[in-house]
Amino acid sequence: MLRRLQTLAATLVVGLVTAPLVHAGVCATDATGREVCLDQPATRIAALSPGATELVWAAGAGEQVVAVVSFSDYPPGATEVTSVGSHTRLDLEKLLSLEPDLVIGWVTGNPPEQLETLWELGLPVFSIEPRNFEAVSTTIEQLATLAGTEEAGFAEAERFRQGIAELTSEYRDAEPVSVFYQVWDEPLMTVNDDHLIGKMVTLCGGVNVFGDLDRLVPRISAEAVIAADPEAILAGGMGEENRQWLTRWESFPGLTASKRGNLFFIPPSLVQRPTPRMLEGSRLFCDKLDIARTRSEDR
Numbered sequence: 001m002l003r004r005l006q007t008l009a010a011t012l013v014v015g016l017v018t019a020p021l022v023h024a025g026v027c028a029t030d031a032t033g034r035e036v037c038l039d040q041p042a043t044r045i046a047a048l049s050p051g052a053t054e055l056v057w058a059a060g061a062g063e064q065v066v067a068v069v070s071f072s073d074y075p076p077g078a079t080e081v082t083s084v085g086s087h088t089r090l091d092l093e094k095l096l097s098l099e100p101d102l103v104i105g106w107v108t109g110n111p112p113e114q115l116e117t118l119w120e121l122g123l124p125v126f127s128i129e130p131r132n133f134e135a136v137s138t139t140i141e142q143l144a145t146l147a148g149t150e151e152a153g154f155a156e157a158e159r160f161r162q163g164i165a166e167l168t169s170e171y172r173d174a175e176p177v178s179v180f181y182q183v184w185d186e187p188l189m190t191v192n193d194d195h196l197i198g199k200m201v202t203l204c205g206g207v208n209v210f211g212d213l214d215r216l217v218p219r220i221s222a223e224a225v226i227a228a229d230p231e232a233i234l235a236g237g238m239g240e241e242n243r244q245w246l247t248r249w250e251s252f253p254g255l256t257a258s259k260r261g262n263l264f265f266i267p268p269s270l271v272q273r274p275t276p277r278m279l280e281g282s283r284l285f286c287d288k289l290d291i292a293r294t295r296s297e298d299r
Contacts, residue, residue: 028142031107031129038124041148042102046095049087049106052128053078054275055136056104059143060152066098074269074277090114096121102146104128130274132199137161140276156276163279167203167286174205177289180225180257181208182235183272185245187219196278197271204286206232222248226255232292233257234285236268260295264288 027037046067047053053072056065062077070086072078084095087109095103100123105115107129118125126146130136137157144153179201183189191197193211201208209228210220225233233255235245243265249258257263266288270281 026145026148028126028145030127030142031139032127034127036102036124036126036146038102038146042100042146044098044100044102045147046084046098046100046103047072048084048090048104049109050074051273051275052104052106053081054273054277055128055139056143056147058153058156058276059140059147060149060156061143061147064147064149066100067095092117096123102126104143131194131196133164133196133203133278134161136274136276136278139274160276160279164203164282167279167282171203171205171286174289175293176205176207177232177292178209178228178230179206179289180210180228180230180233182233182245183217185248188222188225189217189219191217196274200271200278200282200285203282204289206285206289225249226252229256231256231260232262232264232289234264234266234288236266236272257292260292262288262292262295264291 025037025039026041027035029035043064044066045056045061045064047056047065048069050069050072053065053068054074056062057075057078062075065078065081067084068078068081069090070083072081072083082098084098085091087106088111092114103118103123103125105125105127107127115125115127126142128139130139137160140153140157140160144150181190181197181201183191183197190210191208192213192215193199193202193208195216198208198211209230210218233246233249235243246263246265249255249263252258266281266284270277270284
């Protein structure tokens with residue numbers, strides 16, 4: 001297997017060397033601090049996470065994507081691109097056969113040993129990990145630079161940046177609302193304030209009841225939620241229209257969020273990937289917290 005991969009990699013490298021170059025070199029520094037330079041903008045991009053796929057499209061380079069991984073379902077065109085496994089288990093031989101000239105990795109999602117193998121085989125790997133709103137815009141700009149799609153990518157990055165700035169201004173002095181965001185059901189999981197979803201809560205004037213926990217995505221118990229007694233509970237779910245996770249909290253009528261009817265479903269695709277769709281998700285977050293602010297304790 002390793003010999004086949006090395007042979008494929010050697011063929012790829014020879015192809016890149018013998019291909020005519022424009023000599024318009026481009027460089028960008030990824031989330032690991034590694035500078036990635038290309039002799040010319042990438043034309044065959046492999047995106048190794050659903051979030052990376054969305055970000056490449058946001059950068060205006062969707063037509064240059066030749067490989068994705070499972071669950072890369074947005075935008076619709078991504079479903080037509082060849083899949084090379086999942087973000088945790090790549091088919092390296094299949095990936096190399098597609099001859100990518102740029103690979104977009106996910107720092108905490110892709111196995112580090114697989115990304116290192118790709119480096120060792122001669123593929124330029126640009127690793128991403130947006131941890132705040134500005135990093136989403138910056139990542140889009142970096143990908144646009146590497147793909148030669150600066151006009152479209154920088155415009156989208158600025159649209160997202162301005163949208164977040166407007167929400168920040170609008171909710172800067174909003175009345176605080178204590179919030180529990182449920183990111184998973186079995187086991188029960190939430191996010192802390194360092195997580196991008198936690199930053200969405202803060203952006204909208206919410207106070208994350210588990211914001212001080214050490215882990216980005218900590219496991220908690222139902223008893224801990226009851227003890228925290230949030231004024232609002234927001235949850236995603238298994239699917240874009242499935243609010244089943246909220247039914248658990250309806251069985252606790254003494255819980256403030258349940259008593260006031262502040263159990264809100266949030267489509268997970270709008271908040272759980274660090275992409276421009278987080279702007280739509282943030283607006284939805286803010287709308288739900290506005291509803292919570294209007295509801296009295298007597299509801």
